[in-house]
Amino acid sequence: MTQRSLVGALLASTLLAGAAQAQDVTLTIESWRNDDLSIWQDQIIPAFEAEHPGIKVNFAPSAPAEYNAVLNSKLDAGSAGDLITCRPFDASLALYEGGKLADLSDIEGMANFSDVAKSGWSTDDGAATYCVPMASVIHGFIYNRDAFAELGLEEPTTVDEFFAVLDAIKEDGSYIPMAMGTNDQWEAATMGYQNIGPNYWKGEEGRQALIEGKASLTDPEWVEPYAQLAKWGDYLGDGFEAQTYPDSQNLFTLGRAAIYPAGSWEISGFNNLADFEMGAFPPPVPAEGDGCYISDHTDIGIGMNAATEHPDAAKTFLNWVASPEFATLYANALPGFFPLSDAAVEIEDPLAQEFASWRQECESTIRSTYQILSRGTPNLENETWNASAQVVKGAESPEDAAARLQEGLSGWYEPQQQ
Structure with a gap:
């Protein structure tokens, strides 16, 4: 192999390695659902990663009562994860108005939710939605x-x-x-x-x-x-x-x-x-x-840290969360969390079905x-x-x-x- 060929081969291998490295993105999710860790690790994340091999996801929850304070501290320090699990209404609205959560109104998957479903994570006038609705409880x-x-x-x-x-x-x-x-x-x-x-x-x-x-x-x-x-x-x-x-x-x-x-x-x-x-x-x-x-209660949504270094990968994950596939997976992996998307979801768990039936009576x-x-x-x-x-x-x-x-x-x- 000539010196020129060797240099070319080394350059090509470096570029390929760089491209592979560029694809190897890890997204971290902040959440207060610390009791759901195994479900995210064993069911939800593997389903996403199987379809998106270039993106890894790390679920890193805090204790429920400490979540707001811990999250705010991390966001202020610039150390928060890429994806932010959103409590509904005012707590998340304050994060959006403070520039901590990105506007997600234009992501494709948002079309799968009604205005009522989005209300927990929209501005008072409905002009911007900053978290993808996941479920009510x-x-x-x-x-x-x-x-x-x-x-x-x-x-x-x-x-x-x-x-x-x-x-x-x-x-x-x-x-x-x-x-x-x-x-x-x-x-x-x-x-x-x-x-x-x-x-x-x-x-x-x-x-x-x-x-x-x-x-x-x-x-x-x-x-x-x-x-x-x-x-x-x-x-x-x-x-x-x-x-x-x-x-x-x-x-x-x-x-x-x-x-x-x-x-x-x-x-x-x-x-x-x-x-x-x-x-x-x-x-x-x-x-x-x-x-x-x-x-x-419109309980849980997920948004994007406005300061994430991986906005494209984060939006890929958020669009997947907005999909019918996720709604079905989440509702049955976590019975008792009732999907907010327009997708028809069959709830398999009998106790969860009992709770959901009250919507017809009350x-x-x-x-x-x-x-x-x-x-x-x-x-x-x-x-x-x-x-x-x-x-x-x-x-x-x-x-x-x-x-x-x-x-x-x-x-x-x-x-x-x-």
Whole structure:
């Protein structure tokens, strides 16, 4: 081989190696879903990588209660991942307005979502969408069917029936009636107040009235859910004040507690851990004949770090997330996360099907604190965590908690200052 040929061959091999190296992109996903790690690693990521061999994906979650703070710190430091799992409404809107999330309005896959599906991750005027919608979650109660059968109990439909069931479980003594702690605070708000509350404030009707300043957090429909929560402490077992979210999950899946105030996101994890049959019932209505409302919350989306060094690869992944293939994979890999895309998806898991069936019987709403009302200081979402935990512990009365939240909201939110 001549020297010229050798130089040419070396140059060609260098270029080929460079091209291969250029294709070998690794995308990192930030998320709060730390309990989904194995599902992403074993099912979701392999499906994507099989179709896109030049792109590797690393799922790197944080603890749920720490996610917002950790993510904001990473974004400020320039060390955040390429893809950002998005909480709905204000938290992600603030990231977009701060230049941390890219505008994804023009990616092809966004055509697969309705305006309602996109509303959790769009600007108030709908002009820009900055996260691909992934799924909603539904709130209710998961219970141990074996325990109910053993004690001769039926699913409660009213609040009185609900407490009668709790009393019967407590009197028997074989099980902790309900697994929930107050250590992490968010649990008491998300699976407590936001779970049962819509039946009192009538879902979207009450939520919009609060946003418009036509209702107050001290009105009866907003205080009554706290009055119910104040009774929960008697049924949560010894030491619930120090009980963490994973503690509550373990108490239920180990068969030590009969009922778990739940979000549907628990289903896949519980299926793998519980060795008993599970059932679910929606939040009991205040009185027989009342209409029912469920928190069917636009829960999770995924966006692109505006500072990513791999925007093309990130958009490739996001378009795949927007596809019918992903919707079907995600809904059945993570039963209890209900797709938001227009694609028709058959849900195989019976417990997830039960949750989804409530959409036919009850009116859907989202969590009351998520849109608009947590944009100021004090943050109503975080304050609701604290108030809910304090009420469950008996450290604050329902009326005092509501008054404190109202004072905070009216301190910065103009429609509440009238």
